[in-house]
Amino acid sequence: MARSMLIITRQSPWSGPTAREALDIALAGGAFELPLGMLFLDDGVFQLTQAQQAAQLQQKDLTANLQALPMFGIDSLYAAKRSLSERGLDATKLSLLVEVLDDDALRTLINSYDHVITL
Amino acid sequence: MATLHMLSYSPFADSRLASCLRLLAADDALLLTGDAVYALQANTAQRQALELMPVSIALFALEEDLAARGLTAVPERLQAIDYAGFVELCCRYDRTNAWL
Numbered sequence: 001m002a003r004s005m006l007i008i009t010r011q012s013p014w015s016g017p018t019a020r021e022a023l024d025i026a027l028a029g030g031a032f033e034l035p036l037g038m039l040f041l042d043d044g045v046f047q048l049t050q051a052q053q054a055a056q057l058q059q060k061d062l063t064a065n066l067q068a069l070p071m072f073g074i075d076s077l078y079a080a081k082r083s084l085s086e087r088g089l090d091a092t093k094l095s096l097l098v099e100v101l102d103d104d105a106l107r108t109l110i111n112s113y114d115h116v117i118t119l
Numbered sequence: 120m121a122t123l124h125m126l127s128y129s130p131f132a133d134s135r136l137a138s139c140l141r142l143l144a145a146d147d148a149l150l151l152t153g154d155a156v157y158a159l160q161a162n163t164a165q166r167q168a169l170e171l172m173p174v175s176i177a178l179f180a181l182e183e184d185l186a187a188r189g190l191t192a193v194p195e196r197l198q199a200i201d202y203a204g205f206v207e208l209c210c211r212y213d214r215t216n217a218w219l
Contacts, residue, residue, distance in 0.1 A: 117217065
């Protein structure tokens with residue numbers, strides 16, 4: 001049986017290639033039908049805000065690619081409640097449907113996967 | 120089902136340590152390598168946070184990274200390890216989480 005992996009993404013889309021690399025890992029794993037989860041933590045929650053305009057910085061739009069996650073069979077999507085509230089983000093106004101979890105739930109989540117990688 | 124969390128960046132430059140400390144479960148462990156061992160610097164909030172972790176959470180650091188940085192006054196709870204110990208730890212815990 002395939003081993004499960006949680007990808008924790010904690011960089012904003014604008015801080016370098018890291019956010020996109022985390023997404024690429026998720027999409028590649030999804031294409032091979034691996035049981036994956038993705039957690040948006042710290043600045044990673046900024047990937048979920050609406051009305052971002054990547055073209056302004058001559059970059060590709062990460063939001064559109066994030067929408068592909070469910071299509072690749074990755075439905076286990078989570079965001080850290082504390083990270084959202086620290087950054088003034090409304091959990092009901094995100095560009096992706098995610099489950100919002102508090103620190104206790106996150107501890108349990110991390111320990112429920114076979115592998116964890118934090119980018 | 121416990122996790123070995125591994126940090127390698129200075130806690131004075133970013134929020135990895137702070138985030139990691141919030142997400143450590145009761146039987147998890149923390150391994151400091153590279154500049155992350157600066158978290159053990161005396162008289163700092165980071166060092167204090169490490170000392171205040173629940174006793175059930177084991178604290179490790181790579182010995183050569185401590186020695187290279189001249190960090191000798193380490194907390195009593197710290198277990199310094201070599202690379203063989205590093206490998207052994209990775210096998211001992213159910214999973215590792217490298218905060219890259």
